[in-house]
């Protein structure tokens with residue numbers, strides 16, 4: 001009897017019951033077992049960037065297991081009352097949060113949600129503020145002041161005027177990177193600037209809503225030069241960071257995390273507690289008001305999410 005052939009493959013793209021997996025240099029369609037599909041109760045679904053243990057059974061590749069992830073970028077699946085994780089991508093070197101400074105302006109609150117999701121999943125982050133050609137110095141300062149202590153690096157780009165594309169290209173060189181952000185922010189445009197061979201589709205920002213329409217349909221890894229991978233995501237409308245709790249949330253805000261030990265109470269939630277050092281610095285350069293507002297909003301969501309069903 002021949003040895004059972006087995007190997008490890010990389011998920012390039014996955015949707016429903018089919019994944020496209022790079023197996024020994026060839027991309028193949030492989031069926032996803034029910035327990036690893038999106039929405040399966042209590043399980044982490046399979047994701048782009050996953051390494052899969054595979055073996056050949058009756059001439060077909062079968063998934064035997066998901067190699068434990070080094071990290072993951074996950075949100076709660078929108079539109080469900082129950083909490084289901086949607087792993088957007090796994091095993092990343094970097095999440096580049098692509099925001100646009102205008103047309104459409106990405107709200108700070110949304111960026112904060114992506115930062116929290118990445119921090120919860122242990123994925124390093126960078127903030128790219130695109131469409132810099134549409135903004136002036138005062139707006140750059142507003143962004144820099146808000147995010148200076150929250151994320152590093154922050155770069156201002158223009159896909160249209162080709163500003164700072166070299167800096168971005170250098171940042172992602174040879175790495176596995178996910179571009180995340182709202183529709184119309186310019187993720188696909190930036191990806192194409194970095195590597196014209198990628199030829200990812202872009203589309204006009206919707207004239208009616210100014211919000212931009214979805215042009216990218218699923219998270220897909222594209223091979224880049226020098227051995228890296230770039231995942232272009234469809235614009236995310238919502239991001240509910242999955243797995244946040246009132247206890248872990250303070251550690252996903254670097255401004256809080258840096259000084260949280262100096263609060264009087266160990267379990268301080270940095271709201272109205274006596275001896276809270278965090279509330280002392282809110283509104284200073286160390287912790288801008290807008291970032292604190294995001295923290296409070298996410299904290300109340302985290303409290304809500306942990307309320308047992310029978311009390312809701």
Ligand SMILES: Nc1nc2c(ncn2[C@@H]2O[C@H](COP(=O)(O)OP(=O)(O)OP(=O)(O)O)[C@@H](O)[C@H]2O)c(=O)[nH]1
Nearest residue numbers: 158159160183184185186187188189202203215235
């Ligand atoms: N002025 C200006 N327009 C830009 C820039 N980058 C992208 N755009 C325009 O913004 C629109 C949306 O760009 P896309 O690259 O498709 O945006 P996306 O983030 O990939 O959007 P989805 O795929 O829908 O998530 C297109 O019309 C681009 O030409 C920029 O730096 N400056």
Ligand SMILES: [Mg+2]
Nearest residue numbers: 187188215216
């Ligand atoms: Mg796109």
Ligand SMILES: [Zn+2]
Nearest residue numbers: 263268270276
């Ligand atoms: Zn505190």
